[in-house]
Amino acid sequence: MSPISRRGLLAGAAATALTAASATVAAAKPATRPATTTNPVWAAPFATADGFAGTNLLGQNGTTGGAGGPVVTVRDTETFLDYCDRNEPYIIQVDGIMRFSSKQALRSNKTVIGLPGAEINGGGLDMYRRQNVIIRNLRFTGADDDAISVQQSSHHIWIDHCDLSGGADGLIDIVRGADLITVSWCHFHDHSKTALLGHSDSNSGPDTGKLRTTFHHNYFNATAQRHPRVRFGEPIHVYNNYFRNNALYGVASTENAGVLVEHNYFENVPFPIYSGYDESGPGRVVERNNVYVNSGTPETLGSVVEPRTYYAYTPDNAANLRTTVPAGVGVGRI
Numbered sequence: 516m517s518p519i520s521r522r523g524l525l526a527g528a529a530a531t532a533l534t535a536a537s538a539t540v541a542a543a544k545p546a547t548r549p550a551t552t553t554n555p556v557w558a559a560p561f562a563t564a565d566g567f568a569g570t571n572l573l574g575q576n577g578t579t580g581g582a583g584g585p586v587v588t589v590r591d592t593e594t595f596l597d598y599c600d601r602n603e604p605y606i607i608q609v610d611g612i613m614r615f616s617s618k619q620a621l622r623s624n625k626t627v628i629g630l631p632g633a634e635i636n637g638g639g640l641d642m643y644r645r646q647n648v649i650i651r652n653l654r655f656t657g658a659d660d661d662a663i664s665v666q667q668s669s670h671h672i673w674i675d676h677c678d679l680s681g682g683a684d685g686l687i688d689i690v691r692g693a694d695l696i697t698v699s700w701c702h703f704h705d706h707s708k709t710a711l712l713g714h715s716d717s718n719s720g721p722d723t724g725k726l727r728t729t730f731h732h733n734y735f736n737a738t739a740q741r742h743p744r745v746r747f748g749e750p751i752h753v754y755n756n757y758f759r760n761n762a763l764y765g766v767a768s769t770e771n772a773g774v775l776v777e778h779n780y781f782e783n784v785p786f787p788i789y790s791g792y793d794e795s796g797p798g799r800v801v802e803r804n805n806v807y808v809n810s811g812t813p814e815t816l817g818s819v820v821e822p823r824t825y826y827a828y829t830p831d832n833a834a835n836l837r838t839t840v841p842a843g844v845g846v847g848r849i
Contacts, residue, residue: 555586556608556630562849564649564673566729566752568697570825573646578671578697580626580649581606588630589613599625599640609633609653618660621648629653629846635662639682642669642693651675652846658682668692668721673699678845680705685741689728690714692721696728702845707739707763713746716770716795722747723771729822731755732831734844739763745798749773752822755831757840758784767791768798773819776802778830780837781810788813806833 563569564578571577584604589595592613598605604624612634618641621627627640629652639658642648644667655662655677662682665672670693679686679701686703687710689696703709712726726748733756735742740763745751751774758765758779764786768774781787787810791797799817807813822828831839 555606556588562651562675564671564675564697565828566697566699566731566826567695567727567822568671568673568729570695572695572825573670575646575671575695578647578649578673580604580647580673581624582626584624596620599627609635612636614638616659618664621645621650623647625649626651627653631847633846639663641666642672643667645669646671649673649675650677652677652849654678654846655686656681658684658686661685661688663687665689665693665696666691668694668725670694670696672696674701676700676844676846676849678702678704682706684708685711686738687711688714689726689743690722691718692725694725694727698728698730698733700732700844700848702734702736702841703738703742704734704736705738709735709738709741710743711741712743712748712751713770713772716746719747719770724749726751726772727825728752729754731828732836732840732843733757734840735759735761735765736841737761740767742766744769744792745772745774746770746795747772749799750775750820750822750824754778754828755833755836755840756780757836758782758787760784764789764792766800767795768800768816769795770798771796772798772800773817774798774800775819775822776800776805776813778804778833780806780808780833780840782808782837784810786811788815790814790816804830804833806836 568578581604586606588608606626615638618639621640623645626649634654639662641664737760744767758781767789
């Protein structure tokens with residue numbers, strides 16, 4: 516649904532809003548719009564992004580999302596999509612299940628954070644030439660396309676403590692020159708194509724040296740492939756994740772991408788790391804200090820730019836991840 520039609524629907528309900536008193540409705544706006552609150556119900560939006568999303572590059576000082584903007588609580592889909600599509604900064608607290616189809620726009624300078632039980636069902640969120648966005652504590656189920664799409668040079672995106680499953684395409688796609696992204700403490704399950712970085716072997720120009728992404732403390736739980744699958748980007752940093760029962764493969768570096776895979780726990784993964792995959796040429800990949808339990812031999816190739824060139828980090832002991840990661844990932848843990 517286009518932004519114009521959404522706002523048209525909301526505007527048509529304004530007269531009803533003026534006569535129907537509600538603690539969660541602002542009288543001057545559409546019936547479904549909640550009141551702006553002074554303090555958030557959920558304190559977590561003020562956590563700090565780390566990894567590539569925390570870097571001071573491309574004119575952006577880390578990833579702060581909607582900090583400094585109003586805090587709103589949304590309880591219906593039309594209101595949720597309306598606030599996502601506004602240009603101003605907002606902290607958007609999601610209360611309930613938002614059901615819609617296709618990928619819907621999420622603009623810059625937003626924090627979207629789920630209250631207990633919050634869910635995005637049937638559709639996904641799309642960042643197209645956007646920056647400074649935080650998505651936290653949300654469940655994504657049954658997307659008819661990508662659950663989260665980061666594209667067209669979008670940058671400084673932090674996806675944290677989400678639960679993603681059961682979509683038609685990718686759970687997270689980072690493509691077409693997107694950059695400086697962190698995916699942390701997320702639970703991926705009941706799905707095949709998990710995370711794609713670089714959509715095509717023919718897109719070397721826009722993607723080379725971009726797509727810089729940190730994956731840390733995620734649980735790739737019986738998902739089949741793409742944890743992530745990378746083309747061209749460097750460095751991609753994959754550390755302190757728990758890979759379990761991934762039938763096709765764990766990480767794939769292709770088309771001269773540069774991927775560092777370190778301090779992870781692989782369990783029952785027959786092909787934990789590939790250099791090259793399917794029709795895509797080999798990528799550079801360095802592995803170190805990983806644990807492999809009932810898993811195959813990783814493929815490695817060449818050298819990779821160190822993520823420490825961009826940010827500091829202290830990896831956890833990989834031997835403990837089998838316990839600590841499932842205990843800390845997903846919704847309701849922040």
